[in-house]
Amino acid sequence: MSKSNWLPLIIGGAVLIVLAFIGGRMLYFGSGTGTYTPPERELLPANIEAAAVPPKLEAADNPEVSRGAVVVDYSHENALYIEELNVLLSKVVSRGFSYEVVTPEEAEVVSLVDRLSYAKALVLPLPRIDYTPEEITAIEQYVDRGGRVLIIGDPTRTIVVESLNSIAGSFGIIYANDYLYSLESNDNNYRNVVYTNFNDSVITDGIGDNDKVIFYASGSVSAPGHEIIMGDDTVFSSTSESSGAKASAALTTNDQVLALGDLTFFTQPHDMTESNGILINNIANFLTSGNRTFELRDFPYFLNTEVNIVFDDTKVFNSQFEDAVKLKEYLEATERTVEFTDEIGDSRDIIYISRFDKADAVQDYLDEANIVLLEPEDVEEEVAEESGSALTLSTVSSLEGEEGDEEKFVQGRIQIEGVGELEQGGATLFYLHQEEDQNVLIILSNDAETNADAFGLLFDNKINECVVNATIAVCQTVDPEQRLAPSVRSNRIDKILVVSDNDGRARESGQTSLVQYTEVLSAAYSVEDWVTSTDGSPELAELQEYDAVIWTTGDYWDDSISEADMETLQQYITAGGNLVLSGSSIAFDWDHTDFMPNILHADYLTVGEQTDIEVSMSEHPLAKDFEPGAVFTFTESLSEENSDIDVVNYTSDARVIFRRGPDSEYDGAPTVIAYEDDRSKIAYFAFPLYRLQSGPRAVLIDNAIDWFTRSPLDLPAEIDYQPFEIDDSGGGSGDEAPPEDGGEGEEAPPEDGGEGDEGDTGDEGGEGEDSPPEDGDEGDGGDNGDEGSDDGSDDGGEGGEEGESGP
Incomplete structure (x- = not known):
């Protein structure tokens, strides 16, 4: 059979197979006249509220328009895009304010610190670099003058909590390195915490007990007693299992510093959830409604x-x-x-x-x-009243003087x-x-x-x-006659700064006398101490905050006053001020410099042991309540090393108030020197003050402060200047006559070169200004001749051991 005869048989067979399959399926499942009907089930009502997001509320904002600038710091590698503050900044602008964002590039041109001179508010969001000590100090001073500060943190950003706290800590605020969460009070996320606990403040104004604020992963803020937005008992910290009122916002420092733990609520669409819009409006009001005071320097x-x-x-x-x-x-x-x-x-x-x-x-x-x-006539009358009760020494504030002085000097x-x-x-x-x-x-x-x-x-x-x-x-400003600027010296003493300069080389167990100064002065004045080894060197402006400055080096030597401090003290005196300088080696350290004649008004001679001081000019205010010629013995030095003390002379424009006493080496040498003019007053104690006994020490300190309040005396006459000189024997000749017969007087010289029983003899031992010693060749090298023999050789004082007798 040919292939063409087989084809119809194959097709017919395939059709029969398909028909058989379909018929069998129909017999098994039915003819298709019926359909499957599922059982009826009751439909539950949908819970729409459970799935709804918080409502978006457009908070009504009716700002009061004023003027000013808000500065936003963006120069500390801040962990945000500045656009995230657009909602807040737009509300700042709607209140008539401008804002400036300080980028690192712009900070190089005008720094954050410089911009505080005109800012009315400062925003510090999410810094990742610590604020410098200079910036912290400037911000603290800015707040002291009424400036307002907003600090923002957010744990979802790559932030450095230490950087936040470098500035927040200055105002009693600490940011924790955590985030807050709640498994119950949240907005579809356990970190989106819903807050319902609010303390009354300008930030929470208009937010009631039934209102809510949502922060999106806030960090916790600690400021005991100043929290304003807090979670309920379901809110926990990521770093602690304990529940409690965890705060996300705090307001401190007289309501001038606001700290927030979240940034996200400022951004859209979160700015319109629940009462967040009201909160942001209040923050904008906070930034633009402060009563910041300006200083003259802010022009x-x-x-x-x-x-x-x-x-x-x-x-x-x-x-x-x-x-x-x-x-x-x-x-x-x-x-x-x-x-x-x-x-x-x-x-x-x-x-x-x-x-x-x-x-x-x-x-x-x-x-x-x-x-x-x-x-001018008012000044003359005032000076006349002051001089009426003064000593025989007149004041330089008088306008009476050489012809033409009034026009040249004072108008x-x-x-x-x-x-x-x-x-x-x-x-x-x-x-x-x-x-x-x-x-x-x-x-x-x-x-x-x-x-x-x-x-x-x-x-x-x-x-x-x-x-x-x-x-x-x-x-x-300097005029053609090169006059100095007016003195800023205070003649009313309330605040005193005591600088303990211990940066030099210390003798073993050395002291600066800080304790002794503060102990005496604290009873009557506001006294602050400054220790250079820990506080550094004070600046000129810091010295000028006080009515008087005491700078004490005590036993310290070898740059006992640093070069920088020396320059600051020179600037302080040039501007006008009240200064006490004391220490054993200041003159040694600064010999052959302008500091000696211009500030100390002294000249370095040598060093020598000093065991006492003697009153030289009892009529001067520094010697008030001291008897003429009185001698005060030093206590033992606390330093265990040899503590030779500077032997100094004085300049012709200064006065010697106390001298080295009779038992000291180089007795008669100046040891308390006073200088005063219409610009400044300087007292130089050329010894460690703590060596002076407590009684005379307290009187001397009080006298120095009282002297600062008095009108300045005329400069000494050049003709009266008689410098102290060291003789070959180690003693000296002063410009005062020695007391007669061992007494304490200053007037009469010894007659005929007496033998020195109890008193100074010879032309090397006198101190008086009034008359030179007569026939004083019988001295024993400047010794006081204390119980000495006729030739002055016994116990002739430590300063004159080399020259035992006069001719």
């Missing part, structure tokens, strides 16, 4: 955007026209609107420019600041409470008066030249070089 940032420059005297305006135009242009470059006017209004900030004798329009402001402008005085009197001549007074809605800057000078120089200080941002306090500066 021009304390000025608002509209400023009037006031000249109420045509002559003053004409003489200062060019400078006034420069000032106007300078302020306009800082985006301020400036106008000239001739009267002080109350709607705009004011810069008032005039002369000392034409300041009637601002007298009320000056009175409020206790600033008194004394004209009047500026009397400032708590500071003293400063010269008007060549000076410009700046005073900043601040009210809630207005700032008034008063600029007074004695002539156009000094006022022009003062404008230069403003333009060059150098007014801080002559500030007296936060709101007052008295600036005097």
Whole structure:
């Protein structure tokens, strides 16, 4: 059979097989007329609320518009994109504020610290580099002046908790290295904690007991007593199993520093969940509503955007026209609107420019600041009253003097409470008066030249070089006669700084006398101590915060005062100040330098053992309540090494108040030297103060402080200067006559070169200024001849052992 005959049979067979399969299926399952019907089941109602996300709430925001700048730190490798703060910053802008983001590049041009001079609020988000000591100090001072700070952490970021705490810790806040979670009070994730516990504060204002705030993986914040947003008992820390009120936000430091543990709630859409929007509005209000105070050194940032420059005297305006135009242009470059006017209004900030004798329009402001402008006749009357009860020594503050002195030296005085009197001549007074809605800057000078120089200080941002306090500066630039700036020496003593300089080479068991100074002074004054080995060297500005400075080196030697500290002390005295210097080796360390004649007003001679001191000038305030010629024996040195003490001379412009006593080597050499002029007062104790017995030591310290409050004495007459000299025998000749017959008097010399029973003999041992010794060739080398024999050879004092007898 051919293949073509088989094909129909194959196809037919296949069809039969398919039909058989279908028929069998129909017979097994049925013909298809019926369908499967599942059993009926009751449908449960859907729980829509359980699956719903928190509502998106657009918080009503009715901001109060003001002015200012918020600075955002972005220079510490901060762990965020700055755009994540857009919601918060947009609300800051809606309140009339601007904001500045300080990147590392911008910080090199204007540092974060410098921007604090004008910032009203500071935001520190997620730093990963520790803040430097300089930055921490500047931020602390900024907060002290009313600035507000927002610190933000977030455990979901790569953050360094130590960096957060480097600044937060300064305000009593500690961030933990954890995250908070709740298995019950959460928003669909155990780390998205729902908070319902709020303490009353400006940050939680408007958030009630039934409201909720959601943080998205917040870290815990510790600030005992200052927590404002806390979890309930279901909230735990990832590092602790204990439950409790774990806080995610705290507000400390007089409600000026806010710490948050979460960043995410600031971002969209989380900013609109529950009451998060209200919280963000409150934070924006917090940043823009502070009452930050400015200092004079912050010029021009304390000025608002509209400023009037006031000249109420045509002559003053004409003489200062060019400078006034420069000032106007300078302020306009800082985006301020400036106008000239001739009267002080109350709607705009004011810069008032005039002369000392034409300041009637601002007298009320000056009175409020206790600033008194004394004209020459006022100064003369005041000095006359002071000198009426004075000793025979007159004061240099008197205007009486050589012809022309009044015009050359003083045109009047500026009397400032708590500071003293400063010269008007060549000076410009700046005073900043601040009210809630207005700032008034008063600029007074004695002539156009000094006022022009003062404008230069403003333009060059150098007014801080002559500030007296936060709101007052008295600036005097160098005039053709090279006069110094007015002294800032205080004649009222309240605060005293005692600097214990122990950076030099210490003798074994050496002391600086810090304890002895503070023990005496603490009873009547506010005393702070400064130890150089731990606190470093004080800066000039730090010294000038005090009414008097005591710098004591005690037994320390070999750079007992460092070169940097020496320069600071010279600057302190140049500016004007009250200073006590004491120590055994200061002169040795700084011999042949300007520090000796200009600060110590002494000259180094040698070293020698010292066991006592003797009153030399009992009429001087430093020797008040001491008997003339009284001798005080030293206590034993605490140092176990040989403690030779400087032997010094004094300069012709100083006075010797105490000398080395009769039992000391080089007896009669100056040991307490006083210098005073209208700028400064300096007392130099050329020995460790702790060696003086407690009774006379307390009187001497009290006398020094009392002396600082008195008007300065005239400089000594050059003709009266009789320096101490060392003779070949190791003794010396002074400028005072020795006491007669061993007594304590200073007036009469020994007659005919007496044998020295109990008293100094010869021309080497005297101290008096009034008359030289007569026929004093019988001295025994400057010894006191204490119970000596006729030839002065027995017990002739430690200073004169080499020269046993006179001719």
